[in-house]
Amino acid sequence: MISDTTTEQEIADRITPDNAVARWTDWRWQTGHAIRDITTFERALGITFPPDEREVLEQTVEQFPLSVTPYYLSLIDRDDYRNDPIFMQCFPSVQELEVEPYDLSDPLAEDRDHPAPCITHRYPDRVLFLVSNVCAMYCRHCTRKRRVGDVDSIPSKEEIEAGLDYIRTHPAIRDVLLSGGDPLMLPDDLLDHILTELDAIDHVEVVRIGTRIPVVLPYRITPGLVSMLSRHQPLWINTHFNHPAEITASSEEALRRLADAGIPLGNQTVLLANVNDCPRLQRTLAHKLVKNRVRPYYLYQCDLSEGLSHFRTSVAKGVEIIENMIGHTSGFCVPTYVIDAPGGGGKIPLTPNYLISWSDHKVVLRNYEGVITTYQEPANYRPIYCEGNCPDCTLQLREENAEEPGQVGIARLLSDLDDTSTLVPENTERMERRTDA
Ligand SMILES: *Cc1c(COP(=O)(O)O)cnc(C)c1O
Ligand code: SF4
Numbered sequence: 001m002i003s004d005t006t007t008e009q010e011i012a013d014r015i016t017p018d019n020a021v022a023r024w025t026d027w028r029w030q031t032g033h034a035i036r037d038i039t040t041f042e043r044a045l046g047i048t049f050p051p052d053e054r055e056v057l058e059q060t061v062e063q064f065p066l067s068v069t070p071y072y073l074s075l076i077d078r079d080d081y082r083n084d085p086i087f088m089q090c091f092p093s094v095q096e097l098e099v100e101p102y103d104l105s106d107p108l109a110e111d112r113d114h115p116a117p118c119i120t121h122r123y124p125d126r127v128l129f130l131v132s133n134v135c136a137m138y139c140r141h142c143t144r145k146r147r148v149g150d151v152d153s154i155p156s157k158e159e160i161e162a163g164l165d166y167i168r169t170h171p172a173i174r175d176v177l178l179s180g181g182d183p184l185m186l187p188d189d190l191l192d193h194i195l196t197e198l199d200a201i202d203h204v205e206v207v208r209i210g211t212r213i214p215v216v217l218p219y220r221i222t223p224g225l226v227s228m229l230s231r232h233q234p235l236w237i238n239t240h241f242n243h244p245a246e247i248t249a250s251s252e253e254a255l256r257r258l259a260d261a262g263i264p265l266g267n268q269t270v271l272l273a274n275v276n277d278c279p280r281l282q283r284t285l286a287h288k289l290v291k292n293r294v295r296p297y298y299l300y301q302c303d304l305s306e307g308l309s310h311f312r313t314s315v316a317k318g319v320e321i322i323e324n325m326i327g328h329t330s331g332f333c334v335p336t337y338v339i340d341a342p343g344g345g346g347k348i349p350l351t352p353n354y355l356i357s358w359s360d361h362k363v364v365l366r367n368y369e370g371v372i373t374t375y376q377e378p379a380n381y382r383p384i385y386c387e388g389n390c391p392d393c394t395l396q397l398r399e400e401n402a403e404e405p406g407q408v409g410i411a412r413l414l415s416d417l418d419d420t421s422t423l424v425p426e427n428t429e430r431m432e433r434r435t436d437a
Contacts, residue, residue: 007074014044015070025250027220030069031136031185037066041091044070045078053094060092064145064307067138072216075245085243085275090137095310107304108143109344116166117159122346124408125174129163131155131194132180137216139240141270141311143303143340148181164197167204174205184213184220188228195232207232210268212240218254230261238266238297243276247288259293266297269335271318272311273302279324286325286333296335298347303340315339315350323352327368386416 012021015033023029035041038057042048049057068090075086106112113122120128133154135142142148155163167173176198183191198204209229213220229235237258241247259265267289271277276285286296299321302312318337325334338347356372357364363375390399412418424431 007078008070010046011044011070011074014046015040024070025219027217027222030071030217030219033070034136035066035068035070035073037061041066041068041073044073045076045081047078047081056094056097057092060094060096064092064096064140065138066090066092067135069136069217071219071250072137075248083274085245088275089139089141089242089272092140093310096140096307098309099306100309102304103306103309104304104342105306107342108340110144113344116162118155118163119166121166121170121173122344125172126177127167127170127173127175128177128179129167130180131160131163131178131191132183132185134185135180135182135216136185136213136220139212141272141302141308143305143308144181145305145307160194164194167198168201171203174203175208176204176206177208177210179210182211182213183209184211184225188225192228192232195229195235199232206234206236208236208238210238210240214239214251214254214258215241215246218248218250221254221257223257226257226261229258229263233262236264236266238268239294240269241267241285241289241294242269242272244281244284244288247285247292252292255292255294265292265294267294267335268298268300269296270300270302270311271313271321271337273313275311277313277317277321279321282321283325283329283333286329286335290330290333295332299335299337301337301339301350304342319350319352322350323368326352388417 008024009021012019012024015035020029020033035044038049038054038061072086072090077084077086081087110120110128113120115121118130120130122128133148133150135148138145138148167176178194186194195207198207229237239255241251255265269276269282269285276282282299289296299318301315301318302308322334322337337350339350340347354365354367355363356366361377361379363377364372365375366372384395386393390397407415407418409423412420413423
């Protein structure tokens with residue numbers, strides 16, 4: 001693979017004196033020489049921190065582990081490292097120890113929606129399967145910060161088997177997301193085993209892998225790994241690029257290998273203060289991603305995990321970014337901006353408003369330029385009432401019946417098959433006063 005900067009040479013020499021740069025593109029050398037303490041970080045980058053800051057940094061690393069691959073470290077601009085987006089994502093900040101009153105250790109209630117080891121089951125038809133607890137680089141903004149890197153919670157073979165059993169015995173699950181930690185940190189044969197077991201389950205239609213490897217350790221995307229993955233189609237991969245500076249010749253090569261193997265690629269970005277909270281930067285990132293055949297998927301509002309307060313932006317910033325993308329660039333460059341609901345409600349999409357007003361036959365809309373326009377609704381549209389009887393319906397779905405697990409929430413209120421007309425919060429004083437409760 002490509003290895004061209006002098007920084008690599010310098011960093012490799014500082015890490016080990018034995019002409020390590022010759023092994024720079026060997027991912028095992030990279031993980032074996034990941035920088036895990038402040039002193040090595042200082043030495044590798046050729047910088048020093050003032051003693052009082054250093055002391056707090058040491059405490060931070062005790063709470064949330066530090067690990068950076070020499071490759072990712074080599075992307076840092078040493079002359080302005082404090083403002084560098086790579087530095088800020090991989091190096092602890094003294095602010096990580098500041099806990100805000102509304103910070104949560106498990107903001108997404110993943111520990112509660114947890115019916116089997118390694119499984120988070122929140123949506124009707126898909127699960128998160130947490131198969132790994134290690135990452136090549138520990139992101140300072142990680143949601144699962146309290147767990148990731150903790151050797152006590154590395155999933156055992158038995159736990160992985162129990163997770164597979166849960167998926168096997170729940171036929172509603174058609175989509176399995178391997179996550180962690182980073183699933184691509186598993187040995188090829190273990191990952192191959194998990195994917196083979198999932199392939200053998202009839203009701204599992206697709207598998208996805210969420211990984212930051214193409215960003216922080218692109219050399220891990222070896223021809224051997226890619227050919228193993230390509231035997232498990234349909235397999236989707238979601239990467240995690242946050243900044244255009246992360247798209248290097250090496251990461252482009254890794255993406256090319258995956259895309260050439262026919263693996264559809266998506267990207268999830270976390271919106272981070274002082275790292276990528278800029279509409280122009282987000283547009284550049286999206287353009288670079290699609291050039292590499294990666295479809296921007298989600299833009300996440302930074303959540304309420306402890307130690308992340310310095311990374312959080314206003315929600316307005318996310319809406320402003322989307323306002324600057326829809327219409328201004330290709331539709332498939334625009335990610336969906338989401339807030340992962342605290343307490344485990346799942347992802348909630350947020351978009352600027354395009355619907356300005358509505359009468360019984362006309363909608364008033366605005367476009368990205370500020371044009372205000374109308375759409376005349378059809379006078380003769382015949383509403384379709386669904387009785388769940390597909391064989392007798394004119395729409396020709398020809399399914400046996402329309403019994404779906406999806407009759408929940410607002411969709412349930414809209415459904416003709418369910419007479420629920422109201423969703424009422426429990427435990428309100430008004431409900432408690434009711435005598436027939
Ligand atoms: C994000 C997430 C998913 C997948 O959501 P999609 O919108 O389908 O990408 C599934 N389960 C959990 C718990 C999640 O957080
Ligand atoms: S790669 Fe993902 S799981 Fe690992 S530290 Fe980064 S955000 Fe967390």
